[in-house]
Amino acid sequence: MxxxxxxxxxxxxxxxxxxxxxxxxxxxxxxxAGLRRANCRxxxxxxxxxxxxxxxxxxxxxxxxxxxxxxxxxxxxxxxDVVNTPGVTADISHMDTGAVVRGFLGQPQLEEALVxxxxxxxxxxxxxxxxxxRDDLFKINAGIVRTLCEGIAKSCPKAIVNLISNPVNSTVPxxxxxxxxxxxxxxKRLLGVTTLDVVRxxxxxxxxxxxxxxxxxxxxxxxxxxxxxxxxxxxxxPPCSFTPPExxxxxxxxxxxxxxxxxxxxxxxxxxxxxxxxxxKFADACLRGLRGDAGIVECAFVASQVTELPFFASxxxxxxxxxxxxxxxxxxxxxxxxxLEKAKQELAESxxxxxxxxxx
Ligand SMILES: NC(=O)C1=CN([C@@H]2O[C@H](COP(=O)(O)OP(=O)(O)OC[C@H]3O[C@@H](n4cnc5c(N)ncnc54)[C@H](O)[C@@H]3O)[C@@H](O)[C@H]2O)C=CC1
Ligand SMILES: O=C([O-])CC(=O)C(=O)O
Numbered sequence: 001m002x003x004x005x006x007x008x009x010x011x012x013x014x015x016x017x018x019x020x021x022x023x024x025x026x027x028x029x030x031x032x033a034g035l036r037r038a039n040c041r042x043x044x045x046x047x048x049x050x051x052x053x054x055x056x057x058x059x060x061x062x063x064x065x066x067x068x069x070x071x072x073x074x075x076x077x078x079x080x081d082v083v084n085t086p087g088v089t090a091d092i093s094h095m096d097t098g099a100v101v102r103g104f105l106g107q108p109q110l111e112e113a114l115v116x117x118x119x120x121x122x123x124x125x126x127x128x129x130x131x132x133x134r135d136d137l138f139k140i141n142a143g144i145v146r147t148l149c150e151g152i153a154k155s156c157p158k159a160i161v162n163l164i165s166n167p168v169n170s171t172v173p174x175x176x177x178x179x180x181x182x183x184x185x186x187x188k189r190l191l192g193v194t195t196l197d198v199v200r201x202x203x204x205x206x207x208x209x210x211x212x213x214x215x216x217x218x219x220x221x222x223x224x225x226x227x228x229x230x231x232x233x234x235x236x237x238p239p240c241s242f243t244p245p246e247x248x249x250x251x252x253x254x255x256x257x258x259x260x261x262x263x264x265x266x267x268x269x270x271x272x273x274x275x276x277x278x279x280x281k282f283a284d285a286c287l288r289g290l291r292g293d294a295g296i297v298e299c300a301f302v303a304s305q306v307t308e309l310p311f312f313a314s315x316x317x318x319x320x321x322x323x324x325x326x327x328x329x330x331x332x333x334x335x336x337x338x339x340l341e342k343a344k345q346e347l348a349e350s351x352x353x354x355x356x357x358x359x360x
Pocket of ligand 1: 054055056057058059060061080081082083123124125126127128137141144147148163164165166167168193194195196197224269270271272275
């Protein structure tokens with residue numbers, strides 16, 4: 001099999017040696033290269049899932065696209081953005097991995113980008129600058145998420161949606177309302193991505209315990225902003241205990257991990273690389289669930305009855321239809337119960353803000 005770029009280069013080389021350039025030969029070769037490419041695609045497309053990334057040219061979108069192109073579960077990768085997708089697509093499409101990559105640019109190509117997708121990952125929207133809260137992004141990102149979800153309702157209503165755009169505590173309720181309006185809402189298929197909170201918690205806890213972070217598992221529940229991010233340090237695996245100062249330090253560091261990166265980047269955006277890693281970790285778990293693997297459990301912000309709130313982040317079991325089971329929080333200590341009350345207050349407002357944005 002010969003990549004498209006190579007075929008074209010050969011044509012250009014040969015054609016340049018023809019005196020005068022023989023247009024008929026060039027055209028014939030182009031046609032045959034086109035045919036070969038088409039055959040290769042049909043034949044070479046590995047069995048797997050079709051994944052779209054919306055916001056694929058951004059700080060998260062680009063490394064996320066790179067990592068999804070490597071994922072053996074992905075056979076087709078659609079990259080959509082309102083800017084720069086031709087360049088990102090050309091670049092990533094040269095990687096000699098299985099997934100076929102196609103680029104889509106601008107709103108008129110949104111529906112085409114989404115048709116037939118099994119999984120849609122959304123990192124579209126503006127990131128924070130120092131001094132901003134995630135809620136400050138609502139004004140711009142709420143409308144972006146609405147438009148993209150309208151596209152999903154139309155073109156791939158059965159797709160699993162991984163929503164990254166902030167404020168996640170509000171954008172997930174927005175997406176739910178858009179899908180309800182369109183008559184396509186399936187709560188199991190809409191997941192707000194909170195994996196970065198777990199990734200950070202695993203890292204910071206491992207540092208304190210002197211362990212390899214790959215051996216550590218910290219459930220993080222609630223939501224994805226400030227005090228709504230609630231690490232359950234009493235449930236860390238492997239079982240361990242912390243002193244009160246360690247608990248204060250870890251809780252605060254995990255809750256403010258996003259702000260730590262925003263400040264370090266000093267105006268150049270928020271977490272992109274660790275987020276791309278976290279997003280791929282979560283997307284891969286969703287795809288393994290879709291494939292029918294058993295025992296896939298990840299934290300995510302989903303429609304929930306775990307508390308009185310309509311959405312909440314907790315461990316969910318992923319399966320063929322998405323979040324097939326929302327797992328209970330398990331026993332909380334006093335510190336965590338107090339944290340939960342604080343988290344619920346802020347969450348309630350953020351969720352309502354998202355719902356009202358569509359219902360108003
Ligand atoms: N859930 C989480 O844990 C995290 C969420 N985020 C959020 O992810 C979002 C993206 O962050 P970055 O990639 O750093 O931002 P970025 O600005 O680098 O990239 C965003 C991309 O979205 C695109 N975009 C804007 N409007 C669009 C539309 N209508 N349709 C499609 N694409 C559109 C932009 O052209 C840009 O390429 C932000 O809202 C950020 O707060 C960031 C880190 C972690
Ligand atoms: O903090 C931000 O704005 C981006 C984000 O959600 C995170 O890094 O957790």
